[in-house]
Amino acid sequence: xxTYIARRLLLLPLVAFGVTLLIFALLQFLxxxxxxxxxxxxxxQLSSIPAIIRKYGLDQPIHVQYWVxxxxxxxxxxxxxxxxxxxxxxxxxxxxxxxxxLTFYMFIPIIIIGVWLGTRAAVHKDQxxxxxxRIFAISLRGLPSFVWGLIVLMVFYGGxxxxxxxxxxxxxxxxxxxxxxxxxxxxMTVDALLNGQPWIxxxxxxHIAGPAMTLVLVEMALLVRVTRSSMLEVLRQDYVRxxxxxxxxxxxxxxxxxxxxxLIPVVTLSSLLFVGLLGGVVLAETIFNYPGIGKWGxxxxxxxxxxxVTGFGMxxxxxxxxxxxxxxxxxxxxxxxxxxx
Amino acid sequence: xSFKRRLLMLLVxxxxxxxxxxxxxxxxxxxxxxxxxxxxxxxxPESLDPSWAYDTASSxxxxxxxxxxxxxxxxxxxxxxxxxxxxxxxxxxxGGISADGKTYTFKIRPGVKFHDGNVMTPEDVRYxxxxxxxxxxxxxxxxxxxxxILGFDTQSTRDDNGKLLPDIWDRVNQAIQVKGxxxxxxxxxxxxxxxxxxxxWSMVVSKxxxxxxxxxxxxxxIVAKYNNPEKPDAQELFDxxxxxxxxxxxxxxxxxxxxxxxxxxxxxxAPAKLSRxxxxxxxxxxxxxxxxQNGDADIIDVSRADQPAVTGISGVRIVDDLAQLVNSPSLxxxxxxSAEGNPDVGxxxxxxxxxxxxxxxxxxxxxxxAYLFDRQAFIDQALxxxxxLANGPIPYGMLGYNPRGKWYEVxxxxxxxxxxxxxxxxxxxxxxxxxxxxxxxxVARQTGSQMLKxxxxxxxxxxxxxxxxxxxxxYLGLMNQKKLPMFFIGWAADYADPDNFTVPFMHSTGTYxxxxxxxxxxxxxxxxxxxxxxxxxxxxxxxxxxxxIAYQDVPTIYIVYPTAFVAMRAWVKGWYHNPIFxxxxxxxxxxxxxx
Numbered sequence: 001x002x003t004y005i006a007r008r009l010l011l012l013p014l015v016a017f018g019v020t021l022l023i024f025a026l027l028q029f030l031x032x033x034x035x036x037x038x039x040x041x042x043x044x045q046l047s048s049i050p051a052i053i054r055k056y057g058l059d060q061p062i063h064v065q066y067w068v069x070x071x072x073x074x075x076x077x078x079x080x081x082x083x084x085x086x087x088x089x090x091x092x093x094x095x096x097x098x099x100x101x102l103t104f105y106m107f108i109p110i111i112i113i114g115v116w117l118g119t120r121a122a123v124h125k126d127q128x129x130x131x132x133x134r135i136f137a138i139s140l141r142g143l144p145s146f147v148w149g150l151i152v153l154m155v156f157y158g159g160x161x162x163x164x165x166x167x168x169x170x171x172x173x174x175x176x177x178x179x180x181x182x183x184x185x186x187x188m189t190v191d192a193l194l195n196g197q198p199w200i201x202x203x204x205x206x207h208i209a210g211p212a213m214t215l216v217l218v219e220m221a222l223l224v225r226v227t228r229s230s231m232l233e234v235l236r237q238d239y240v241r242x243x244x245x246x247x248x249x250x251x252x253x254x255x256x257x258x259x260x261x262x263l264i265p266v267v268t269l270s271s272l273l274f275v276g277l278l279g280g281v282v283l284a285e286t287i288f289n290y291p292g293i294g295k296w297g298x299x300x301x302x303x304x305x306x307x308x309v310t311g312f313g314m315x316x317x318x319x320x321x322x323x324x325x326x327x328x329x330x331x332x333x334x335x336x337x338x339x340x341x
Numbered sequence: 342x343s344f345k346r347r348l349l350m351l352l353v354x355x356x357x358x359x360x361x362x363x364x365x366x367x368x369x370x371x372x373x374x375x376x377x378x379x380x381x382x383x384x385x386p387e388s389l390d391p392s393w394a395y396d397t398a399s400s401x402x403x404x405x406x407x408x409x410x411x412x413x414x415x416x417x418x419x420x421x422x423x424x425x426x427x428x429x430x431x432x433x434x435x436g437g438i439s440a441d442g443k444t445y446t447f448k449i450r451p452g453v454k455f456h457d458g459n460v461m462t463p464e465d466v467r468y469x470x471x472x473x474x475x476x477x478x479x480x481x482x483x484x485x486x487x488x489x490i491l492g493f494d495t496q497s498t499r500d501d502n503g504k505l506l507p508d509i510w511d512r513v514n515q516a517i518q519v520k521g522x523x524x525x526x527x528x529x530x531x532x533x534x535x536x537x538x539x540x541x542w543s544m545v546v547s548k549x550x551x552x553x554x555x556x557x558x559x560x561x562x563i564v565a566k567y568n569n570p571e572k573p574d575a576q577e578l579f580d581x582x583x584x585x586x587x588x589x590x591x592x593x594x595x596x597x598x599x600x601x602x603x604x605x606x607x608x609x610x611a612p613a614k615l616s617r618x619x620x621x622x623x624x625x626x627x628x629x630x631x632x633x634q635n636g637d638a639d640i641i642d643v644s645r646a647d648q649p650a651v652t653g654i655s656g657v658r659i660v661d662d663l664a665q666l667v668n669s670p671s672l673x674x675x676x677x678x679s680a681e682g683n684p685d686v687g688x689x690x691x692x693x694x695x696x697x698x699x700x701x702x703x704x705x706x707x708x709x710x711a712y713l714f715d716r717q718a719f720i721d722q723a724l725x726x727x728x729x730l731a732n733g734p735i736p737y738g739m740l741g742y743n744p745r746g747k748w749y750e751v752x753x754x755x756x757x758x759x760x761x762x763x764x765x766x767x768x769x770x771x772x773x774x775x776x777x778x779x780x781x782x783x784v785a786r787q788t789g790s791q792m793l794k795x796x797x798x799x800x801x802x803x804x805x806x807x808x809x810x811x812x813x814x815x816y817l818g819l820m821n822q823k824k825l826p827m828f829f830i831g832w833a834a835d836y837a838d839p840d841n842f843t844v845p846f847m848h849s850t851g852t853y854x855x856x857x858x859x860x861x862x863x864x865x866x867x868x869x870x871x872x873x874x875x876x877x878x879x880x881x882x883x884x885x886x887x888x889x890i891a892y893q894d895v896p897t898i899y900i901v902y903p904t905a906f907v908a909m910r911a912w913v914k915g916w917y918h919n920p921i922f923x924x925x926x927x928x929x930x931x932x933x934x935x936x
Contacts (some may be wrong), residue, residue, distance in 0.1 A: 002851050031823045033822060035814070037815075037816070040480060040817055043832060044822065044832070044845075046817065046820070048479045051480070051499075051503065052479045057504070080572045080574075085385065085387065085595045086574070094595070150627055155625060157628070158631040158635070161635055165623070166597070166628075170374060170377065170637075173597075173599070174595075179593055201844065286624060287627060287628065290622065291597045303814070326397070
């Protein structure tokens with residue numbers, strides 16, 4: 001297993017190189033003037049386009065531009081992200097913890113409720129639970145997530161005022177910015193507890209609830225369906241029949257014998273989901289004005305913020321490699337028949 | 342945001358509002374955060390350094406609250422000034438302006454404190470002006486003072502190759518001098534908009550603070566090091582503030598985009614009523630609207646298209662029909678289209694499948710389109726009827742605007758007559774085809790393009806216009822390469838003076854004529870002469886003639902002087918409007934909250 005992990009990790013620089021080169025190559029389809037538009041937000045600045053092209057070397061051949069960027073990288077500098085108003089490395093360090101936190105609070109309910117509901121549906125096939133879960137899944141996935149987002153926002157912020165958008169309320173934000181508060185991890189709920197401020201913890205959680213709820217609703221549906229079909233298949237297997245024939249209690253058959261085997265596709269899906277969520281949940285973050293990495297990444301892409309997009313792409317590639325690796329290790333743990341070589 | 346998405350959003354909103362039966366915080370209910378003004382805007386500034394900031398977000402949300410100018414506008418007036426950091430407004434009568442109109446003397450107010458505790462001196466003023474001019478980043482605002490003080494030809498501190506002009510420091514140093522308790526500025530040529538420019542752009546920073554933080558110390562030898570910085574954070578005032586204004590900068594959290602200002606207690610006038618201003622960046626309209634409804638925001642950014650969604654919320658006040666120093670959008674015609682690899686001119690010939698590069702160089706073509714485009718219908722459809730028909734580059738209400746200036750009335754017959762005359766009849770007989778582009782997401786420009794297409798194609802089955810949305814960056818890129826046959830774009834004032842509209846719209850070196858290959862030497866001469874003319878009556882007469890040329894030559898179809906509106910909680914008190922404000926919260930000194 002160790003050699004397997006080492007080999008996968010050795011791939012990392014190669015993946016990162018490939019991704020950045022690809023992004024650079026794609027950007028060359030745009031003219032220098034189009035790429036200069038990142039710095040021209042107002043028609044009043046139109047006249048400076050030629051100077052901006054010269055200043056940032058936007059008319060240089062791609063290999064020259066890429067070389068300049070690589071040289072910067074060797075000095076640990078990912079370049080200035082115009083959309084984040086800060087260096088790209090700092091932007092990653094600022095926005096990623098927020099998304100990580102959001103993902104964590106979404107992922108747990110998605111998995112727990114998803115697997116539970118999927119199992120119930122399979123066990124009680126064609127009964128009320130099954131029909132309910134099916135309707136639930138179809139209707140939730142049927143609507144785009146931004147519609148759900150808006151509905152959640154309207155009801156839980158506009159109506160009930162429980163889950164406001166943003167990351168913190170005004171008072172909490174001011175407190176967090178004061179010298180009394182130390183930012184250890186940049187993960188707000190953790191920092192709140194480390195600082196002994198439970199009210200900040202609650203405040204942060206209230207702000208996470210909206211986007212988390214939206215995505216739990218949308219993303220869970222798929223997990224329910226996959227768990228259900230995988231369970232149905234396993235329940236038909238001989239060893240399940242054997243277990244039942246032995247007279248084992250039904251919960252033991254379902255939870256120990258069947259579900260463990262049914263979880264393999266669920267793990268695959270979950271790891272993809274986790275990586276996907278970490279990469280940023282653009283719409284939910286945007287609708288709830290949650291300062292995560294997806295919102296920034298999307299803005300950087302739309303505005304052709306080259307250092308921003310390249311840094312973001314590299315980072316996502318990294319996360320994907322790690323995510324897949326984690327999934328592989330999980331397989332081997334769940335199913336001893338799978339060996340990593 | 343696409344039009345469909347916006348529509349869907351509006352629908353969901355209406356539905357949800359109906360479902361939850363929410364009507365916002367009722368009138369008479371307790372004021373939320375009574376001493377903090379919360380603003381939600383969709384953009385955030387690029388930099389908080391006044392010598393860098395040139396985007397609407399920086400000038401709008403921030404600068405005048407933290408940095409002050411020598412003189413400022415009286416109330417809602419853009420042509421009347423009151424003293425601020427200077428003790429008087431210079432005039433020829435009080436000896437502040439020399440008889441030849443070139444020398445301006447500002448007596449500097451004593452005892453004014455900066456936020457860093459230092460007391461402002463005339464040297465701070467001189468230093469601030471010099472710094473503003475010599476930083477001169479590409480795409481920045483420095484040209485405004487450079488051209489005003491060093492003359493129309495000096496728009497930059499660098500030559501065409503980007504090298505710093507060797508004598509630039511000397512020229513600036515020579516022009517701005519400290520004499521006792523005054524700062525004396527000597528212009529190369531008399532320049533009528535100068536006081537107006539000073540009212541907006543003479544922001545004074547603490548020299549000691551800048552130097553202490555590693556900034557330029559004013560010396561000639563190292564000026565190159567601070568000229569045209571590559572990144573905004575190379576500047577000392579990028580995320581710090583050291584002005585004299587009623588509010589000081591507490592923090593700029595670039596993670597969330599939020600800016601927090603707090604009351605400056607050592608302010609030279611009575612301290613501000615609000616103890617804090619928080620400017621939050623909220624890109625989507627949905628959460629902004631709900632924050633206004635719930636009282637979590639006091640003032641929010643709303644586009645004209647979203648106005649219905651904020652109308653009728655209890656406890657929310659909307660003030661409409663606010664004058665703006667804006668001429669937007671106008672419809673520009675390109676007299677010499679770059680046809681190389683350009684799909685938007687079709688065949689590139691007048692054969693019914695394209696247009697030649699110089700299609701619009703025929704005055705009859707331009708007049709035909711001017712008669713054809715129904716501007717009032719455009720205002721009604723795209724701007725909810727809010728705006729006044731334009732007749733030239735200078736906005737309504739500004740010196741030089743001619744209320745009797747002529748413009749083309751809508752007339753299909755006249756359009757047909759002009760088309761029949763154009764290109765010796767070839768246009769009418771062969772027909773044409775080209776594309777009108779707009780930047781996607783700009784619903785007004787999309788509507789305008791569509792209206793132009795429909796009107797044109799209804800005249801003659803051989804006339805064909807395609808409309809196409811492209812990204813903002815592509816739009817600018819193509820415009821800059823002179824590839825767009827016709828394009829919609831507009832202009833918002835840098836300073837409240839006709840000079841700032843006639844140059845970009847009509848002078849051959851201006852922003853737009855350069856991109857549409859329009860040059861009229863008479864217009865150039867009149868505009869330059871009007872800039873130097875200090876007699877208001879004579880200036881007005883010169884600008885009236887510029888308007889006549891705009892009408893005669895019609896390189897650009899002027900459409901509308903749009904008006905603005907503001908949506909705020911009714912508990913915001915002391916609010917007033919000045920057309921120079923980009924956003925309605927530009928200057929919060931007099932604002933407060935209460936029932």
